[in-house]
Amino acid sequence: MTDEAPMRRTAPSRLAELRHLFGGQRSGRQFGILGALVAIVIFFQIVTGGKTLDPINLLNLVNGNAYVLILAIGMVMVIIAGHIDLSVGSVAAFVGVIVAISIDNWHWPWLFGLLLGLGVGAVVGAWQGFWVAYVGVPAFIVTLAGMLIFRGANQFVGNSTSVSLPAGDTFSFIGSGYLPDPAWGVQLNLSTVVLGLAAIAAVIIRTLRRRRRARGGGAEELPLWVDVLRVALLVAVIGAGTYLFAEGPIGTSFPISGVILVALVLGYSFLSNRTVIGRHIYAVGGNWRAAELSGVNIRRTNFFVMMNMSIIAAFAGEMWVARAAASGPGDGIGWELDAIAAVFIGGAAVSGGIGTIVGSVIGGLVIAVLNNGLALLGVSSDRVQIIKGLVLLVAVGIDVYSQRRGRPSLIGRFQRRSTAAGLPGDEPLPSSAPVPNGPTP
Amino acid sequence: MTTVAAAPILEMRRISKDFPGVRALSEVSIAVGPGQIHAVAGENGAGKSTLMKVLSGVYPYGSYDGDIVFHGKLQRFRSVASSETVGIVTIHQEFALIPELSITENIFLGSEITRRGVIDWSEQNRQATSLLELVGLREDPNTQIKHLGVGKQQLVEIARALHKDVKLLILDEPTATLNGTDSQHLLSLILGLKGRGVSSIIISHKLNEIEQIADSITILRDGRAIETLSVQAQEVDEDRIIRGMVGRSLQSRFPDRQPRIGEVFFEVKDWTVRHPHVPERLVCKGESFEVRRGEIVGLAGLMGAGRTELAMSIFGRSYGSYVSGQIFKDGREIVLNSVADAIAHGIAYVSEDRTNLGLNLLDDVKESIVSARLRKISRGGRVDEWEERRVAESFRAGLRIKTPTIDEGVSKLSGGNQQKVVLAKWMFTDPELLILDEPTRGIDVGAKFEIYGIIQRLAAQGGGVVLISSELPELLGVCDRIYTIFEGRITNNLLVTHADPETLMRSITTTQKKAATR
Known part of the structure; x- marks a missing residue:
């Protein structure tokens, strides 16, 4: 009996430590949604007979969805702050037509056109931010109005016709371009390989630095095997991805749009987790009255998220125009709904205060892979829509259900920021006295 | 137990109720006769509201120990709705009325009068008019609730209760938010209902009101029924009730401390603040106070007396709208337009509402x-x-x-x-000045002791502490000096060595400047 006790303890503790593989307790939701993504990819890989992980298909997947994933980055911050933005599709289209005209009609260099577009996005964002933050009109209304206003503005500026970019314009690289390839007689695309190796090195260095700092003081150190396994998994995934993109047709590489996406994910993850403004966004969405009484400038925070969203929408619109080499009156219709769906599949809460950048992008990838895989299978678009709707409903439904049951949900509970360090506790926490939540009649 | 002439309409027998870590009620028994007004008195946290929530079904049968007998039958209320079906209706401090709907709509909400599935408006309005007459409210029944003052809203609540064929009316601090005239009207209405055979249980801090209308009084202290006094049979006066409410030893519930009090460093002068929604109502009426370094200053007052409002309006104008007044720190005037300003000037405010405003x-x-x-x-x-x-x-x-x-x-x-x-x-x-608003509410005794220790350590570091509390023993045990506040006015300023529970209770329940000497 006495010998058995320690034996029994090891099994659950190992299992619990496994949770730290992807950033500890709180990112469990990400872990869950990442698992769902992997499962979907494997499923389609099998039923399409290997077409899903084909290099050309992957290129299309990234190029064709980067703009939605980028929108999801801005949208999750809006939703964390407790708002919503319905205008992103219209704003993207409005900016897109202005950029197209500036390059095509006014013969501006593409870089100036790009900056002009971002500037217009900033002005639009300031306009919407003003109404939300300083006048106090709910964002739903402000951006519903914006959806109409900027759709109309797109068609007014573009005369409701399509504006094409001059052929061979270098602008298109941000939407559908590839990294340069010095070749040197190697079969693989060298720049993709370099990028992949750099990512692997970054993962390893980061893990080592964290372990060293944890030893120095502060956070508890994770067991070595957890970190080793985590790094091994990440290296395997990055390595496989690198290989797939690098072995594609000559002249292709990991797409530029993908590079931009990864850069934005890293940048905004840093912003939301590690900076004062990021903390303030979570604070305002989680409990704005407490945030106000803690000295947070709520108006400035709301203004920031709304303005930031419009700038991101402007950029997404530019990527779209670059890829399509034209801007049309119907661009961006329904984008807001794709972005919002991605955010909620990725674990954000409608009530605000909860959500992650990475989770939302993974949520967006789930939708993208689903779209792509069903298209490869030849499923018609009517049925694709039905399936997407059901996936959204079930993903959030599972989350809500398990939260109500009060237990760690499949993809819920730890759904906030991925914290740098995990919890050391290897046993279920003793349930301390429940919060006296002042029962009201 | 005093004799109740007729068989009681309600008996609560040995009611006990536990919350995690706290025993809120311990074998409390009360009995209310038909057409009687029974008052329940006690300090905040004594268990009054919990007792009423047990009675009204907020805490359903099975979550407490003991029996509720109503009309001679053992009752097992599973919800508020099931207690209302037998005629027990609660009027809460915060009303359950819907501001956008009319008086009639609110009265009949959930029990609409219909003819073939369609609401019979003329019949509803007719009945509403007569109910309003009964409670003495002269208003068009089509008036929206949001256009009524608190006093009138309360009358609508009572009209609604009467419509539900109430046998026992529970009133939780009914006059806390009312002015003098409205309070008197309400009290006479309760007496009028008594004449119609409706019993009432009234919870009130205002002892003069209890004395005025109650037939009997049960005093609760620390979750126990200390005594039940009959107004006719016994000599009942405010002092008697106060002694029953506060009578407990204050020893060893507070850590020892040697105060080292320095000079005045924080002063508020002529502070006047308007209510955020009712512009004609002042929540602070030109009040002044000061805090010395190393000092723990108490702010004693009932809920709604204006303590929180005073503190929050100082803390970066986070409550109400500023009318006039100045704040001085170390002799220099400071202007605090936002919470960030207040924090930058070394002021901290710990809210009474931990879960909604604190975290x-x-x-x-x-x-x-x-x-x-x-x-x-x-x-x-x-x-x-x-x-x-x-x-x-x-x-x-x-x-x-x-x-x-x-x-x-x-x-x-x-x-x-x-x-x-x-x-x-x-x-x-x-912080140099730490304002604590009910910091020990809903906290068990052990944690309270530790929190007192933390407060004392802060003061010892040379800052000042303002402690807002409804618990008089806490104020007397922790503070060096106590201001009392009643209806937006500071009514007294006592060194703790000169204060006792009776004096404080008198100062926070009446406008009297000085306590009567006994």
Whole structure:
């Protein structure tokens, strides 16, 4: 009996430590949604007979969805702050037509056109931010109005016709371009390989630095095997991805749009987790009255998220125009709904205060892979829509259900920021006295 | 137990109710006769509201021990609706009326009069008119609730209760938010209902009102029924009730302390603040007070007396609209237009509403602790997460916050430990003046003792502390000096050595400046 006790303890503790593989307790939701993504990819890989992980298909997947994933980055911050933005599709289209005209009609260099577009996005964002933050009109209304206003503005500026970019314009690289390839007689695309190796090195260095700092003081150190396994998994995934993109047709590489996406994910993850403004966004969405009484400038925070969203929408619109080499009156219709769906599949809460950048992008990838895989299978678009709707409903439904049951949900509970360090506790926490939540009649 | 002439309409027998870590009620028995007005008196936290919630079914059968006998039958209320079906109706301090609907619509909400599925408006309006007449409210029944004052809203509540064929009316602090005239009208209405055979249980802090209308009084203290006094049979006066309410020993519930009090460093002069929604109502009426270094100053008053409003309006004008008044720190006037200003000037305010105003329940312990002064641990807008951990760990050790790790969500902590997190959050801002609003509400005795220790340590470091509390023993045990506040006015300023519970109770329940000498 006495010998058995320690034996029994090891099994659950190992299992619990496994949770730290992807950033500890709180990112469990990400872990869950990442698992769902992997499962979907494997499923389609099998039923399409290997077409899903084909290099050309992957290129299309990234190029064709980067703009939605980028929108999801801005949208999750809006939703964390407790708002919503319905205008992103219209704003993207409005900016897109202005950029197209500036390059095509006014013969501006593409870089100036790009900056002009971002500037217009900033002005639009300031306009919407003003109404939300300083006048106090709910964002739903402000951006519903914006959806109409900027759709109309797109068609007014573009005369409701399509504006094409001059052929061979270098602008298109941000939407559908590839990294340069010095070749040197190697079969693989060298720049993709370099990028992949750099990512692997970054993962390893980061893990080592964290372990060293944890030893120095502060956070508890994770067991070595957890970190080793985590790094091994990440290296395997990055390595496989690198290989797939690098072995594609000559002249292709990991797409530029993908590079931009990864850069934005890293940048905004840093912003939301590690900076004062990021903390303030979570604070305002989680409990704005407490945030106000803690000295947070709520108006400035709301203004920031709304303005930031419009700038991101402007950029997404530019990527779209670059890829399509034209801007049309119907661009961006329904984008807001794709972005919002991605955010909620990725674990954000409608009530605000909860959500992650990475989770939302993974949520967006789930939708993208689903779209792509069903298209490869030849499923018609009517049925694709039905399936997407059901996936959204079930993903959030599972989350809500398990939260109500009060237990760690499949993809819920730890759904906030991925914290740098995990919890050391290897046993279920003793349930301390429940919060006296002042029962009201 | 005093004799009740007829068989009682309601008997609550040996009611006990436990919350995690606290016994809220311990074998409390009360009996109410038909057509009687029974008052329940006691300090905040004595168990009055809990007792009423047991009776009205908010805490359903099975969540308490003891029996409720109503009309001679053992009752097992599963919800508020089931207690209302037998005629027990509660009028809450905060009304359950819907502001956008009319008086009629509110009265008949949930029990609409219909003919073939369609609402019979003329019949509803006819009945509403007669009900309004009964409660003495002369208003068009089509008036929207939001256009009525609190006093009139309360009458609508009672009209609604009468429509439900009420046998026993429970009134929780019915006059707390009313002015003198409205209060008198309400009291005479309750007496009028008594004449129609409706019994009432009234919870009130205003002892003169209890004396005026009650037939009998049960005094609760620490979850126990101390005594039941009959107004006719016995000599009942305010002093008798007060003694029953506060009579307990104050020893050893508070840590020892040797105050070292310095000069005045914080002064508020002629502070006047308007109610945020009712512009003609002043919540602070030109009040002044001062705090010395090393001093713990109490602010005693009932709920709704204007204590929180005074504190929050000073704390960066986060309540109501500022009318006039000045704040001086170290002799220089300071202007605090926002919470950020207040924090920058070394003022901290710990809210009475821990879960709604004090914490973001989605945060974990370390995030909460640094949330009121993030810039202190950030450089160029970037939060130093290692410094955050170091700070959080030191507060966790220093305040003995019981949590498995600093990464635990604050929503999982007990009330006492949540409160320590809030205290840590504000201590992290390095306050010179710490305002604590009911810091020990809903916290068990052990945690209270620790929190008193933390308050005393802060004062010993040379800052000033303002302690707002409804618990007189707490104020007497912790403070050096106590201001009393009643209806937006500071009514008394006592050194704790000159204060006793009776004097304080008198100062917070009446406008009397001086306590009567006995």
